Amino acid sequence: MIAIEGVRVTYRRTVALHSIDLLLLPGVTGLFGPNGSGKSTLLRVLAGLLRPGGGTVTWDGVPITAADEAFRARVGYAGHGSGLYDRLSVRENLELFGALHGVGAARVEEMLELVGLRDRGGLPAGELSAGLKRRAAVARALLHEPQLLLLDEPYANLDDDGAGKVSDAIKAWRAPGRVGLVATHGARRVKGYADGSIILQHGRIISYRVRTPAEAPT
Template sequence: MPTIRARALTLRRGGMPVLQDLSLELGPGLHALVGPNGAGKSTLLRALAGVLPPASGAVEIDGHDLWREPVAARRRLGYLPESPELFPYLTARELLRTANAVRGAAPEAGEELFGRWVRPAALDLRIGSLSAGQRRKLALVAATCHEPSVLLLDEPDNALDAAARADLLELLARWTDEGRLVVVSTHRPEALGERTRRLVVADHTVRAG
């Protein structure tokens, strides 16, 4: 069963505490991180993904310490940052195959989804020529095509049109039905459905909403 455990986690930004002495345990299902801008939603996701080292405390992914067992922990993770850095000179196919090689996934993983979500010919276009919405779709596919049990998605619907947002909701529902753990930072939690657990980030902590 996929789990995230944070113990006595303190996160700082520019030397100032963003979240302080946070303990949190999440299991399978769809969890929405909500709260005002600057409250620490993105900072928390970065820490849970192993991108931001905590000032103190620990994070476990499926029972594996994120910093002591990084390979085992991160193999189970899929992380989409709010502003992912993509390589504009690569084609979409090259990016996906590189990501798959790093994560041990099948070389062609994600190509069918991206081709269906955009169009098959877009796989061989350079990323720099794609629209903002197409790049967002590519980043989401690249972050999740190794079928992780834990998904951390920071504003995944940014730059997506209405049709793509509907496709994203279908993906979130499928992942939830498969028993995965999905955490989404969003300003529109109502769009995620009634099965979503809300987690409010405010006042240096996280509470159930």
């Protein structure tokens, strides 16, 4: 369980997050909101990549910080960029991050298969279309089966087939105790499997809803 208490982030004079309070429960939660609502900022704070100007973020009572190596081993994050090296092939990128996370080649192949990139694994990441890069980025974030998954616009530039594969990969990752937060404009794609939803507007949470057992996702 992740507890966010009074988290405030400002960029110069712009307030990105206004004293957010949130209890993030295990399961996948959709994070929705218009551009500039603070979705990406909240994800970066949760990944420990951005230190908030105020407030605390704890995971099972332990403060979250990217300086903590044990925390880093348990978080999977895909931001706006793909996080891939253009001159390495998709497979080499996943093998690299797999090796850094202590994951073997079999898992790399499994992830390539899951996001539908096995045939294109040998292509340099720089030669992929924006949509295929997105899929590869999701595969990289899921590679080490993180306990905390943070995806920023994983459906950007994806066609229906690609979006379906990304959704399948996220559903396959879901397991008891794991916490996932998926920020997207395409609420339709996430609502099919999300356990809850958060709506951000102007850096404030205007809605936080957790599905009841009767509404359980498929």
